[in-house]
Structure formats: structure tokens, C-alpha cells
Amino acid sequence: MDFKNLGINENIINVLNKNGIKTPTPIQEESIPKILDGKDIIGEAKTGTGKTFAFLLPIFQNILPNSKDIQVLILSPTRELAIQITDECKKFNVNNDINILSVYGGKDIGNQLKKLKNNIHIIIATPGRLLDHINRKTINLSKLKTIVIDEADQMLLMGFKNDIEKIMKFTSKKHQMLCFSATIDSQVKKLAYRYMVDPLFIDVKSPTISIDKIKQEVIETTDRWKQNALCAALKEDNPFMAIIFCRTKRRADTLEIALHQKGFNCQKIHSDVPQAKRERIMKSFRKADIQYLIATDVAARGIDISSVSHIYNYDVPETPESYIHRIGRTGRAGEDGYTCMFIAPKDSYHLNEIEEKLGFKIPRREI
Incomplete structure (x- = not known):
């Protein structure tokens, strides 16, 4: 199986090739076609198996650069992970026509507010700082196409359950929901199922x-x-x-x-x-x-x-x-x-x- 067979376009495949990535990992093989089909996904795969690209590739394929709306929200439990996802996103923004903003505590909020005056397509955020923007009415999530909860087990472990529930009240009524985690326990499933429509559960076992x-x-x-x-x-x-x-x-x-x-x-x-x-x-x-x-x-x-x-x-x-x-x-x-x-x-x-x-x-x- 290669990325072309999964439905990924040539522009994205060229970026992958430049980064030395030729073959999809099992979590990518399983997830990408279903995400491109618009399905809600709960994906479980261990650390280091390529979960980030499993959701980023279809997101970049489906994004509309001419839109003025925030189309994608990626929630991360830590600033470091938010920064890393942002760096990965920038690799695929070859034409600089997709505006990406990372929103997390400890970073100058004034700078974030300045960037928000432009059209933003993708937001990568930690829950606390995102809620701060929502309360200031500087971020509008009513037109979202896709929401990703990354490292969902860590989100719950770090006590972000209530923050996620507050954020979800401000999101679009109809959107695709993707939940990825190294471990999916009953608490993660409970959180995911609450906001998902008939989700597909993808479990890539540890031999991978x-x-x-x-x-x-x-x-x-x-x-x-x-x-x-x-x-x-x-x-x-x-x-x-x-x-x-x-x-x-x-x-x-x-x-x-x-x-x-x-x-x-x-x-x-x-x-x-x-x-x-x-x-x-x-x-x-x-x-x-x-x-x-x-x-x-x-x-x-x-x-x-x-x-x-x-x-x-x-x-x-x-x-x-x-x-x-x-x-x-x-x-x-x-x-x-x-x-x-x-x-x-x-x-x-x-x-x-x-x-x-x-x-x-x-x-x-x-x-």
C-alpha cells in the first residue's frame, strides 16, 4: 500500500517524499481513507506509529484555502505537542495559502490576537488558552469542518475533560470528529462517543x-x-x-x-x-x-x-x-x-x- 492508493494527492506525496516518507504506517493505512470519506474515527496506536500524519494528510487534502473560516481545530494536551503538530503542518503548507495558528499558554496573547485578524484555517491549541480566546470572542468555531483530539488519554489524565466539554459547546453543529490516542480506555471512549456520530474504532496493535x-x-x-x-x-x-x-x-x-x-x-x-x-x-x-x-x-x-x-x-x-x-x-x-x-x-x-x-x-x- 502506498499513499496514492490511500487517496492522497501528488502535492502532499511530494512533501512526504522530501521528508523521506515513502510508505504509510498501519494506523495511516487504516485511518486515511476513512477520514477522507468523512467518517468519525477513534484511533488507537502506540507512540511512534505515525498518528499525527494519519489525521494531518487528509486534513490538508480537504482544506479550502479560499475560505475565510476556521475549518480545523486540533486540541493538544501540552504546548510541546502543539508546537510539534504546528511544525508538521507547516511542511504541507508549500504554497503558504493555508493560515495556521498555534494557540497555547506562555506565548504572547497579543501576537496571537494580531494573527487572528487574518483568516485562519487551522488552529492547534491547548484547551486553556483556546477557552481564553473563546471567552474574548477572538476565535469563532462555528464553521469548523474537523475537530481532532490528540493524545486523548493525556487530556483526561491532565484534567482537561471539563475544558473540552466547554469548547465543544462553541463548535459547529455538524463536523467530523477524530480522536487519537496511544491508549483508549473506557473514559476516552465515553468522551469520544459523546460527540461522535457512529464512529469507527481503529486499533493498531502493539506489534506495529x-x-x-x-x-x-x-x-x-x-x-x-x-x-x-x-x-x-x-x-x-x-x-x-x-x-x-x-x-x-x-x-x-x-x-x-x-x-x-x-x-x-x-x-x-x-x-x-x-x-x-x-x-x-x-x-x-x-x-x-x-x-x-x-x-x-x-x-x-x-x-x-x-x-x-x-x-x-x-x-x-x-x-x-x-x-x-x-x-x-x-x-x-x-x-x-x-x-x-x-x-x-x-x-x-x-x-x-x-x-x-x-x-x-x-x-x-x-x-
Whole structure:
């Protein structure tokens, strides 16, 4: 199957080819024809399987550049993901005839208001800032053709359910609704079904994530020696680019200072880091000017950088699903990946849960 068979036009296929994308992923194969047909979709596929292009390609194919209305709303749980989706959108706007606006907190609202005076076709937004614009009457969603809720599980986890319900009251009565998520539980389904008409459920099972191409290891240590163990692993591996996951913002702060003192090229990213600085850090990381990105789960949501070769779980994730989300940041685009988790005795319960979910015991690594 290729993109032409899915109904995607030559202009979009040329952009994909320029970006080295020749073959659709399973979630794209399943979703694109149905979205082009105007169906409402609930799509479940793991991190790194191409969910963003699954909805962006048909959106760009169906957009009307001459219209003065906002035609598409894409809701994102985090600013980082909103920025990333916006960057992907810009790739397809080859003629600059589609006006795209990202709307999120921490960004100058005056600049957003200025851009809204022009005709905007696509809005990518976090719920809070979008509601702010709706209340100011600076954004009119009454003519929307398509609404996308991206990373719906994270939306609910971060408490955006009420915000989404408020936003939906201001949208067009008739529109296409697309809901994509790495995990679709009963709460996500309940939210989706409330606003959808006879939705199709597309579930691309986990073999399509390249978790098989990710080498996983565990280093058994103690809280006291964890930092030394991490530094020893980093020196031994010297990865091209890596993300180091911490459980809290405070632990990310502490680790960044410690790694800097030891000469590691690293930066932290979490919700207390000012937005402009976060954007600069992410830009530097994408260019590989930063070797180690220290991140919390929320800040890292939606980071999709194919050059990330290693993931280090400095702190054990809360759930097996979070572990899979984290390690899915490596081994992208068919490349091999490596992930290492640091386990103190108190973490054994979480480790057992993760190994049970994976169906095997993760090999131990000696440092």
C-alpha cells in the first residue's frame, strides 16, 4: 500500500517524499481513507506509529484555502505537542495559502490576537488558552469542518475533560470528529462517543511499534548511588542523543545541576521552565546541539525526534503504559534503540508490573 492508493494527492506525496516518507504506517493505512470519506474515527496506536500524519494528510487534502473560516481545530494536551503538530503542518503548507495558528499558554496573547485578524484555517491549541480566546470572542468555531483530539488519554489524565466539554459547546453543529490516542480506555471512549456520530474504532496493535527493536536493560542500584550509576552508564554509552526521564520537576532540576557539574551537555524541560526557553531548548535538542534532555513525562509528551538513540529512566514510571510511552521515544523510523531503567529496592513492585506487561524479565546490566 502506498499513499496514492490511500487517496492522497501528488502535492502532499511530494512533501512526504522530501521528508523521506515513502510508505504509510498501519494506523495511516487504516485511518486515511476513512477520514477522507468523512467518517468519525477513534484511533488507537502506540507512540511512534505515525498518528499525527494519519489525521494531518487528509486534513490538508480537504482544506479550502479560499475560505475565510476556521475549518480545523486540533486540541493538544501540552504546548510541546502543539508546537510539534504546528511544525508538521507547516511542511504541507508549500504554497503558504493555508493560515495556521498555534494557540497555547506562555506565548504572547497579543501576537496571537494580531494573527487572528487574518483568516485562519487551522488552529492547534491547548484547551486553556483556546477557552481564553473563546471567552474574548477572538476565535469563532462555528464553521469548523474537523475537530481532532490528540493524545486523548493525556487530556483526561491532565484534567482537561471539563475544558473540552466547554469548547465543544462553541463548535459547529455538524463536523467530523477524530480522536487519537496511544491508549483508549473506557473514559476516552465515553468522551469520544459523546460527540461522535457512529464512529469507527481503529486499533493498531502493539506489534506495529518497534519495541522489538529497542534493547531494554535494568540497572539495580539504590537512591543514594543512582546518580553515580547514571553517570557511569552515560560515560560508557556516550549516546548520540538521549532523553533522561525524572518523576518530578524538582528531581529534574537537581539532576541537571549534578550532570552539568560533571561536564555533561544537558538541559532540563518541564512546566516551570518558561515557554520561550523550552522552545529554544527543544530547537537545540532537535539540532543535536544538546546531547541529553532531562524531562518529566508531561513535558516530554509528543516529543518525536527520530535521532534519539537512548532513553534513560532515571526514575521508574508510575505505570507500565508510561514505561512503553517513554521507551517509544527511541527506536523510531525503523532504527534500533536502547533504554535503561535505574531500579532501587523500593521500585521492585513497579518493575514487576512492567515486566508482567511486557511478558518477559528485562535483562540486568552491571555498572
